[in-house]
Amino acid sequence: MAEQNIDIDSIGKIDINKITMKDDYGALKFQKSAEYLIRLQGLFGEFAELQYKTILSKPEIDDIDNKKTRFVDYIKRIDSFNLNHPNPKPLHDQLEGEIERYSNETIQQTKTNLVYLRQEAALKSKDEEELQKQQKAAVQAEIVYKELALKLQNELENLKQKKAEIETTHGEIASVTLAKYFEKQANEDRASMEKWLGNRDKTFWFLIGLIAFNFIVYFGILMMKSIGIIVFxxxxxxxxxxxxxKLALLSVVSYGLGFASKNYNVYANMYAINTHRRNVAQTLQDYIATNPEPEAKSEMIKEGTEAMFKHMPIGYIGRLEGKDTNAVYEVINNYIKQRP
Structure with missing residues (x-):
C-alpha cells in the first residue's frame, strides 16, 4: 500500500507513477493506466484551477465530482492489486481496460465544460489585464490631471488679475470718455445759454425802451401843449x-422776450445737468483709479450710471421753465400751438 492520501481532495498530490509502477508488480505494472491517470490528474487539476465549482451548474459540478470519485477508486484498486491471485493477469488487463474506457469517456464528456471554462478564464484574464492597464492609465491620467489642474488654476488666477486690470482700465477709459463728452456738452450748453441770455436782455431792454419812448412822447406833447408851445x-x-x-410791435417783442427766456431756461438746465454728469464721471474715474473691491466697484458704477442718466431734479435749477404770465405772450403762444 502507498503511504499517501488517496482521496478527492488530494488528487493533485497523488504520485501516480509510484503507485502504478511498483517493483512488486513485475511484468504486471500498470504502465498504460499510468498514462491515462496522469492525463486525468492534469485534467482535474485544470478544472480546479478554473474554479469549476463557482462557474458551472450543479449537475455539471456533480458529474465532474463523480468522475473524480471514480478516478480515486481506480487508483485505490491499483494500489491494492493482489498479485497472490491464482491468475492476476486477466484481472490486470481488465482493470487497465476499464481505466482506458473511463479516461476516454471522461475526456470526451468534459471537453465542452473545459473549453467553456478556458474561455471564461481567458476573458477574465483579459479583463484583469485590461483593468490593470486602465488602473495604470488612471494613475497616469490623475498625475496629468493634477498637473493640468494646477496649471489651469495658476492661469485662472492670472486671468482674474488681468480681467480686474482690464475692467479697471475700461472703467477708467469709460469714465474719462464720459467726463470729456459731458464737459463738451456742458460747454456747448453754456454757450447757447449765454447767447439766449444776451438775446433776452436785448429784447427786454428794447421793450422797456419802447414803452419808455411812448411815455416820454405822450407826456412831452401834453406838457408842451399846456405851456402853449404846440396847439395839438x-x-x-x-x-x-x-x-x-404799437400793440402789434409790443406783442412781437413780448413774444420774442418769452421765447428767449424759454430757450435760456432750457439751455441753463441742460448746462446744469451735463455739468452734474461731468462731475459724477470725474468722481467715478477717481474712485476706479483706487482699484477698489469688485463688488464695491460694481455698486459704485451702478450708482454713478444712475446719477448720470436718471431723469431727476439735481438742485442746480429749481424748474425747467417758468410759466409766462404775460397776457400778450399767452395769446400769441396759444395761437401758434393751435396752428396745424
Missing amino acids: GPESFFTLEYGLA
Whole structure:
C-alpha cells in the first residue's frame, strides 16, 4: 500500500507513477493506466484551477465530482492489486481496460465544460489585464490631471488679475470718455445759454425802451401843449392806427422776450445737468483709479450710471421753465400751438 492520501481532495498530490509502477508488480505494472491517470490528474487539476465549482451548474459540478470519485477508486484498486491471485493477469488487463474506457469517456464528456471554462478564464484574464492597464492609465491620467489642474488654476488666477486690470482700465477709459463728452456738452450748453441770455436782455431792454419812448412822447406833447408851445394834444399823435401798430410791435417783442427766456431756461438746465454728469464721471474715474473691491466697484458704477442718466431734479435749477404770465405772450403762444 502507498503511504499517501488517496482521496478527492488530494488528487493533485497523488504520485501516480509510484503507485502504478511498483517493483512488486513485475511484468504486471500498470504502465498504460499510468498514462491515462496522469492525463486525468492534469485534467482535474485544470478544472480546479478554473474554479469549476463557482462557474458551472450543479449537475455539471456533480458529474465532474463523480468522475473524480471514480478516478480515486481506480487508483485505490491499483494500489491494492493482489498479485497472490491464482491468475492476476486477466484481472490486470481488465482493470487497465476499464481505466482506458473511463479516461476516454471522461475526456470526451468534459471537453465542452473545459473549453467553456478556458474561455471564461481567458476573458477574465483579459479583463484583469485590461483593468490593470486602465488602473495604470488612471494613475497616469490623475498625475496629468493634477498637473493640468494646477496649471489651469495658476492661469485662472492670472486671468482674474488681468480681467480686474482690464475692467479697471475700461472703467477708467469709460469714465474719462464720459467726463470729456459731458464737459463738451456742458460747454456747448453754456454757450447757447449765454447767447439766449444776451438775446433776452436785448429784447427786454428794447421793450422797456419802447414803452419808455411812448411815455416820454405822450407826456412831452401834453406838457408842451399846456405851456402853449404846440396847439395839438396827445390824441392827435396817439391815434387808433398808431395804437394798433404799437400793440402789434409790443406783442412781437413780448413774444420774442418769452421765447428767449424759454430757450435760456432750457439751455441753463441742460448746462446744469451735463455739468452734474461731468462731475459724477470725474468722481467715478477717481474712485476706479483706487482699484477698489469688485463688488464695491460694481455698486459704485451702478450708482454713478444712475446719477448720470436718471431723469431727476439735481438742485442746480429749481424748474425747467417758468410759466409766462404775460397776457400778450399767452395769446400769441396759444395761437401758434393751435396752428396745424
